[in-house]
Amino acid sequence: MVIDPTLASADEQLWQRKLLASTAARDVECGLKHDGNAGDLEFTTALFTLLSASAAIAAAIDTNESGLEVLGERSFERKARHVEAAARSVGGELEERDWVAKNGKVTWYGGNQLNNPACGGPTPNDNSAIVAVKANGGYGKCGEWVHLHYNGKMVAAKIVDYCASCEWGHFDASRGVFKQLAPLDQGVLTGVHFKLITNN
Structure with a gap:
């Protein structure tokens, strides 16, 4: 499964990453049932897929949290600028x-x-x-x-x-x-x- 980067929302991309991780976990379980070199190869491939999906989910969560922090910071800065401008204002009744x-x-x-x-x-x-x-x-x-x-x-x-x-x-x-x-x-x-x- 390939994650579609053109999806509109970060939630949909996160959902795809979780689905990818779930599929990878199933592949790992199937890989454990095989014996021999072919089974080892399938197990290694499934494990690699699972680790990649986990890393992608972690990155998505970090990105979302960082985005919220930046948004909060920007909001605070906007408010600080508004208060500072109001303090300099003489005629602004609302301020x-x-x-x-x-x-x-x-x-x-x-x-x-x-x-x-x-x-x-x-x-x-x-x-x-x-x-x-x-x-x-x-x-x-x-x-x-x-x-x-x-x-x-x-x-x-x-x-x-x-x-x-x-x-x-x-x-x-x-x-x-x-x-x-x-x-x-x-x-x-x-x-x-x-x-x-x-x-x-």
């Missing part, structure tokens, strides 16, 4: 929602600074769960919610205002939000993890 950034900055503001929020709506107070972000190219936009994580503490806040001095990943929070992460006298928090959320 921003799919990953957690780890180098955020949080400051706080309050009192009269809370008046007339750029996003409109009622004036928040010091205990409101709100933040301000950079106007153009900041992280998130008016009305969206963000989770902020710092030293094992987490708080959700709504974007209601813009911050002139903020950069991408910088959140100017109300006193109430800041206090849920750290004492007010700490002033500035760095290394904050943050992620946009679709509902609160």
Whole structure:
């Protein structure tokens, strides 16, 4: 029996190799029943066929496993590139929602600074769960919610205002939000993890 390399699937080729091994095993059994030089020749031929088929099956299995490893590796590399591209992206909302950034900055503001929020709506107070972000190219936009994580503490806040001095990943929070992460006298928090959320 000859393996047909034009078969579409690796499974069909593997099946043919198993059938070849089974046939070779039967030939070996038949070869053991013969005596004399002719029987020795048949036995040797059958044994050689069996060993060749076994090697072919092992190679097919190795090839399939290697293929899976390569596929997994490529998939991981694609994901890593996607995450890296998302980290560099400023305007991609979908990318921003799919990953957690780890180098955020949080400051706080309050009192009269809370008046007339750029996003409109009622004036928040010091205990409101709100933040301000950079106007153009900041992280998130008016009305969206963000989770902020710092030293094992987490708080959700709504974007209601813009911050002139903020950069991408910088959140100017109300006193109430800041206090849920750290004492007010700490002033500035760095290394904050943050992620946009679709509902609160």
